[in-house]
Amino acid sequence: MRFEGTKDYVATDDLRVAVNAAIALERPLLVKGEPGTGKTVLAIEVAKSLGCELIEWHVKSTTKANQGLYEYDAVSRLRDGQMGEERAKDVKNYIKKGKLWEAFTAKKRPVLLIDEIDKADIEFPNDLLQELDRMEFYVYETNEVVKAKVRPIVIITSNNEKELPDAFLRRCFFHFIKFPDEETMREIIDVHFPEIKKKLVGDALTTFYAMRELPGVKKKPSTSELLDWLKLLMNEDIDLETLREKDPERLTPPLHGALLKNEQDVALFERLAFLSRRQDGPGGGRRGPAG
Structure with a gap:
């Protein structure tokens, strides 16, 4: 057995x-x-x-x-x-x-x-x-x-x-049970959403792990919350990269309520994303925590 x-x-x-x-x-x-x-x-x-x-x-x-x-x-x-x-x-x-x-x-x-x-x-x-x-x-x-x-x-x-x-x-x-690294997380996602777009997974994981690594975050998003978020993005047919190109001032990702579960963490994410964007300048190549 x-x-x-x-x-x-x-x-x-x-x-x-x-x-x-x-x-x-x-x-x-x-x-x-x-x-x-x-x-x-x-x-x-x-x-x-x-x-x-x-x-x-x-x-x-x-x-x-x-x-x-x-x-x-x-x-x-x-x-x-x-x-x-x-x-x-x-x-x-x-x-x-x-x-x-x-x-x-x-x-x-x-x-x-x-x-x-x-x-x-x-x-x-x-x-x-x-x-x-x-x-x-x-x-x-x-x-x-x-x-x-x-x-x-x-x-x-x-x-x-x-x-x-x-x-x-x-x-x-x-x-x-250690928190899954990115490779393991991709395997988990593939089990739940075998038809998901690889580009969406890549963008979503970049945002997800950035949220988890935020200094001072009160509640880190979990694996189950990531799966919920991906399900919502698929249902709404939302592409994170396309959205950012349409609205470069967007600080938080769409439907972030599936990941961030209190107002302090939302405010923290927005503040750090804003500071990161200011440091990069208008022509900077890096887009901050949102990916």
């Missing part, structure tokens, strides 16, 4: 090595990286590539670890008991299985995605240590042990919003 990437997902060599190492070690794969670099999509593509069921647990700030195991609705059982409902006699009717329970009882080895684990309380990963290590947990209400029939492939993502406990990190295989 090896992951080699898919036709819809450009996996670098080091990422493929990390996925296969975690599978071989039977340890969770902890994936970090900038938002929008494909961490969540990785789990989807691993499941697709290996022909596994995908079980997704999207973590929120209010998520508790026990919700991944099960939840017991004691209030509903009490109410049904007072109403004389027959189902109230069986506690199993009031236990809601969590995503780990689903993964542990799957007949075929699944891929379990625990997405954005750093959103939850700091104790959240600690509370899952034993369950992820032993692949089992105890259900007090029914006096039973839920043990994994086949050990799931666990992929955990983090946006680095908070540090994870050392005890948790020791149990994981770690990989940081």
